[in-house]
Amino acid sequence: MKPAVVAHRGASAYLPESTLPAKALAVAQGADYVEHDIVMTRDNALLINHDLWLDEVSDVAEKFPGRARADGHFYVIDFDLDEILSLGVSSRFRVEDGVAVPAWPDRYPVWRGRFGFHTFAEELQFLAGLEHSTGRRVGIFTELKSPWFHEREGRDLVGAVYDVLARYGYRTPQDGCRVMSFDGHALQRIRDGVAADAGVDVPLTQLIGHTIDHEVFEHRTSGEWANVDVDWMSDPAQVGAIAEYADGIGPDVAMLLQGGAADSGLHASELAAAAHAAGMYVTPWTLRADALPPGASSYAEVFDILSGEAKVDAVITDFPDLAVECRSASA
Ligand code: CA
Numbered sequence: 389m390k391p392a393v394v395a396h397r398g399a400s401a402y403l404p405e406s407t408l409p410a411k412a413l414a415v416a417q418g419a420d421y422v423e424h425d426i427v428m429t430r431d432n433a434l435l436i437n438h439d440l441w442l443d444e445v446s447d448v449a450e451k452f453p454g455r456a457r458a459d460g461h462f463y464v465i466d467f468d469l470d471e472i473l474s475l476g477v478s479s480r481f482r483v484e485d486g487v488a489v490p491a492w493p494d495r496y497p498v499w500r501g502r503f504g505f506h507t508f509a510e511e512l513q514f515l516a517g518l519e520h521s522t523g524r525r526v527g528i529f530t531e532l533k534s535p536w537f538h539e540r541e542g543r544d545l546v547g548a549v550y551d552v553l554a555r556y557g558y559r560t561p562q563d564g565c566r567v568m569s570f571d572g573h574a575l576q577r578i579r580d581g582v583a584a585d586a587g588v589d590v591p592l593t594q595l596i597g598h599t600i601d602h603e604v605f606e607h608r609t610s611g612e613w614a615n616v617d618v619d620w621m622s623d624p625a626q627v628g629a630i631a632e633y634a635d636g637i638g639p640d641v642a643m644l645l646q647g648g649a650a651d652s653g654l655h656a657s658e659l660a661a662a663a664h665a666a667g668m669y670v671t672p673w674t675l676r677a678d679a680l681p682p683g684a685s686s687y688a689e690v691f692d693i694l695s696g697e698a699k700v701d702a703v704i705t706d707f708p709d710l711a712v713e714c715r716s717a718s719a
Contacts, residue, residue: 389699389701390695390715390718391694391695391700391701391702391703391711391715392420392421392527392701392702392703393418393419393420393421393702393703393705393708393711393712393715394419394420394421394422394423394529394671394702394703394704394705394708395410395411395414395415395417395419395421395422395423395705395706395708396423396673396674396704396705396706397410397423397424397425397438397706398410398411398412398413398414398422398424399411399413399414399417399419399706399707399708399709400495400706401492401495401676401677401678401706401707402495402496403479403496403503404445404477404478404479404480404496404503405438405445405479405480406424406425406436406437406438406445407477407503407504407506408506408510408511408514409503411424411511411514411515411518412514412518414708415515415518415522415524415526417708417709417712418708418709418712419526419708419711419712420525420526420527420702421526421527421528421529421564421566421702422515422526422527422528422529423528423529423530423531423704424436424508424511424528424529424530424531425437425438425531425533426508426530426531426532426533426545426549427439427440427464427465427533427534427545428464428465428538428543428545428548429464429465429467429468429469429472430465430466430467430468431468431469432543432548433468433469433507434507434508434509434545434548434549434552435464435469435472435505435506435507435508436505436506436507436508436510436511437464437505437533438533439461439464440461440463440464440465440533440534440537441461441462441463441464442462442463442464442467442472442475443456443460443461443462444480444481444482444491445477445478445479445480445481446475446476446477446478446505447475447476447478448462448467448475449462449483451474451475452467452471455467465537465538465541465543469507472505473504473505473506475504475505476499476502476503476504477503477504477505478498478499478500478503479491479492479495479496479497479498479499479500480492480498481498492678494678495678508549508552509552509555509556512528512552512556515528516556525564526564527564527565527566528558528564528565528566529565529566529568529593529671529702529704530549530553530565530566530567530568531567531568531569531595532545532546532549532567532568532569532571532574533545534570534571534603534604535569535571535573535574536571536573536574536604536605536606536607536613537605539607540605540607540613546574546577546578546582547582547585547586549567550578550582550583550585550586550588551586553565553567553586553588553590554586554587554588558588558590559587559588559589559590560589560590561589561590561591563590565590566590566591566592566593566635566636566671567590567591567592567593568592568593568594568595568638569593569594569595570594570595570596570597570603570604570618571603571604572594572604572616572618572621572630572633572634573604573606575592575594575633575634576633578592579592579633579634591635591636591669592633592634592635592636593634593635593636593637593638593669593671594621594630594633594634594636594637594638595637595638595639595673596618596621596622596637596638596639596640596643597618597640598618598619598640599615599616599617599618599619602615603618604616604618621637621639622639622640622643622659624657624658624659624661624662624663625662627659627662627663627665627666627668628666630663630666630668631666631667631668634668635668635669636663636668636669636670636671636701637659637663637668637669637670637671638670638671638672638673638704639659639670639672639673640672640673641672641673641674641675641681641690641694642681642682643657643659643672644656644657644659644660644670644672644693644694644698644700645657645681645682645683645684645690645693647683648682648683648684654683654684654689654690654693655693655697656693656694656697656698657698660698660699660700661698661699664699669701669702670698670699670700670701671700671701671702671703671704672694672700672703672704673704674704674705674706675687675690675691675694675703675704675705675706675707675711676705676706676707677706677707677710687707687710687714688710688714688717691703691710691711691714691715691718692714692718695714695715695718696718
C-alpha cells in the first residue's frame with residue numbers, strides 16, 4: 389500500500405498556510421487529506437490556525453495594539469471570533485526592526501493578496517463543497533493544538549472539537565478523519581470517554597516531538613504546569629505504551645530515518661516497523677523540499693525510504709504535488 393498524501397496546513401509551500409485557498413490547492417494537487425490545527429477563541433469558537441497566537445501570520449499587532457500578553461504574543465484565546473475575522477492574513481513572517489521578514493523566502497510572498505481566517509466548521513463545509521464539485525473524497529487530519537493550554541485557560545478544546553466532528557458526520561473510522569495531538573493526556577481522555585460521549589469513534593494519532601520543544605505541559609499536584617518528557621515516545625521499545633491509547637503515531641520524519649551521506653546512505657530506522665508490529669499506523673510530519681531532514685539529499689529520496697522501507701501509511705507534507713508525483717513514480 390502506497391502512503392496517503394496529507395497536505396500540511398494545506399498546500400502550504402505555495403499559499404499562506406491554513407487558509408482556504410491553500411486547502412483548495414492541496415485538493416487540486418491530489419492530496420488525499422488536508423491537515424489542520426485547531427485553537428479556541430475567547431468566545432469559544434474553533435479557529436483553524438497553527439499557533440496559539442495570531443501575530444506571525446496576521447496584522448493583529450497593527451489592528452489591536454496593546455492586546456499582547458507579557459511574552460509579546462497576541463493569543464487567539466484573548467480575541468473574539470469577529471475580531472479575528474477582521475484581520476488580514478499573510479504568509480508566515482517574523483518582524484525584524486519593524487519589517488516583516490518571510491519565514492520561507494522562496495514560498496508565497498508575505499502580504500500579497502487578501503487572505504483571512506476561518507473556523508473549523510467553515511473548513512469542513514468548504515471541503516464538503518470541494519468533494520461535491522470534484523467528486524473526490526478529501527479526508528482530514530485534525531490536530532488538537534495544545535489541549536493542556538486550553539485546559540489551563542479553563543476551556544475544553546477537545547470536547548468542542550468532538551462536538552463539531554459529530555455534527556459534520558465524522559463518526560466512524562471509515563469517515564476519513566484522524567485526530568492527532570502531541571498531548572498524550574488529551575488522547576487518553578478522548579479514549580476514556582470524550583469519544584464515546586460525542587459518538588465519535590475516529591482513529592487517534594500520538595504526534596511525537598521533542599521534549600526540548602516544550603510542546604506539552606501538565607498540571608502537577610503542586611499546582612505548577614511543567615514541561616512533559618516526550619522523548620521516550622520515539623524509542624521503538626516503547627511503542628506498546630502508546631498503543632494502549634492511540635491507533636497510530638505521527639513522529640518527526642527524522643525519527644524514521646538513520647544514517648546519511650557520510651555513512652552507508654539514508655535508511656529507515658526501527659521505529660516504523662516497531663509501530664506496525666504493535667498494530668499502529670505511522671504518519672510522519674513534515675516532509676518539506678526546502679527543509680529536508682538531516683542527511684537527506686532530495687525530497688524523492690526521503691519519500692522513497694518512507695514509502696518503501698518504512699512503509700508509512702501517510703506522509704504529511706507542505707508539498708502535496710511532490711508527494712503525489714513521487715508516489716506515481718515509485719514502483
Ligand atoms: Ca499541525
